[in-house]
Amino acid sequence: MMRKLQHLVAAADLDAAQIGYLLGVARTFSPYVQRGETIPLLQGKTVVNLFFENSTRTRTSFEVATRRLGGATTNFAASTSSVQKGETLVDTARNIVAMGPHCIVVRHASAGSPSILARALTIPVVNAGDGFHEHPTQALLDAYTIQETLKSVEGKRIVIFGDIAHSRVARSNIHILKKLGASIAVCGPPTLLPPKPDALGVDHAYRLEELLPDADVVMALRVQLERQNRMQIPSANEYARFWGLDREKAKLLKKDAIILHPGPINRGVELDTEVADGPRSVILHQVFNGVLVRMAVLAAVCNPEGLAEWLDRGGHRV
Ligand code: CP
Numbered sequence: 001m002m003r004k005l006q007h008l009v010a011a012a013d014l015d016a017a018q019i020g021y022l023l024g025v026a027r028t029f030s031p032y033v034q035r036g037e038t039i040p041l042l043q044g045k046t047v048v049n050l051f052f053e054n055s056t057r058t059r060t061s062f063e064v065a066t067r068r069l070g071g072a073t074t075n076f077a078a079s080t081s082s083v084q085k086g087e088t089l090v091d092t093a094r095n096i097v098a099m100g101p102h103c104i105v106v107r108h109a110s111a112g113s114p115s116i117l118a119r120a121l122t123i124p125v126v127n128a129g130d131g132f133h134e135h136p137t138q139a140l141l142d143a144y145t146i147q148e149t150l151k152s153v154e155g156k157r158i159v160i161f162g163d164i165a166h167s168r169v170a171r172s173n174i175h176i177l178k179k180l181g182a183s184i185a186v187c188g189p190p191t192l193l194p195p196k197p198d199a200l201g202v203d204h205a206y207r208l209e210e211l212l213p214d215a216d217v218v219m220a221l222r223v224q225l226e227r228q229n230r231m232q233i234p235s236a237n238e239y240a241r242f243w244g245l246d247r248e249k250a251k252l253l254k255k256d257a258i259i260l261h262p263g264p265i266n267r268g269v270e271l272d273t274e275v276a277d278g279p280r281s282v283i284l285h286q287v288f289n290g291v292l293v294r295m296a297v298l299a300a301v302c303n304p305e306g307l308a309e310w311l312d313r314g315g316h317r318v
Helices: 016-034 057-068 089-097 113-120 136-150 168-179 208-214 225-230 236-243 283-302 304-312
Strands: 046-051 072-077 103-108 125-130 157-161 183-187 203-205 217-220 258-260
Touching (some): 016 057, 016 136, 016 168, 046 089, 057 125, 089 103, 103 113, 125 136, 136 168, 136 258, 157 168
Parallel strands (some): 103 125, 157 217
């Protein structure tokens, strides 16, 4: 019997059965979303997006996902809220919960914020990215995209390159992709890899060229230029030359290898435009799949019984 998903705080908390379930639900939703149909599993329910950091893809896709499930969505903007007057995260969230929503989706710069809210609140909490810690729905949509494009994650060689040390996307992907049977290698400048990369249970190299010939999937991470106050890289140009994926380095890839990026892309830094927009790129598929995966997560935490019933009926009648 699969463990019930009460909240989604971290990919580390998910087991392989739960990951497989969520990806399977997302797959079942796909034809409905492609036809522009609604699956009313959140009818009468409200999801609040509590974002303390900027977002384009994650916040919008949670909104679209909620609406595709027939629910209502409300966006909270920290910059115009009473957080500016010193109200705490927990007080803010408790006051929002008092208005009667059914789920909180939270993005916050502090690692552990979703976990604190999951303990303090009486409704499901979904992590939309917390500091350097985790971004579990990003990793789920990445796994979905790999499955969709290459049929399976199991046995695939996945190279994640960039700022591994500070990347919540890398951390969540390592948890999920390993549980699905992938072998993972990370790459980046020594200053942007954790001091003991082996502790992540992955291989590592400092030169991308060493890893590219064996890769089935290459996942570029955004160089967080706004967090480079400690000068971990000499300059964006030098980063691009040594660790960016350009047309020349991409020639080392296997014929069917694919390229992912969580966005937003620094074009000409971690990815050249020709590579980002080229035939191997599945970046916009990732964005579409983000809606499916977030629908699966919201349905699983907000209406598990309704979802199970819908799946039992074959997912054909709504
Ligand atoms: N991938 C991702 O989290 O993008 P946003 O910051 O735009 O949500």
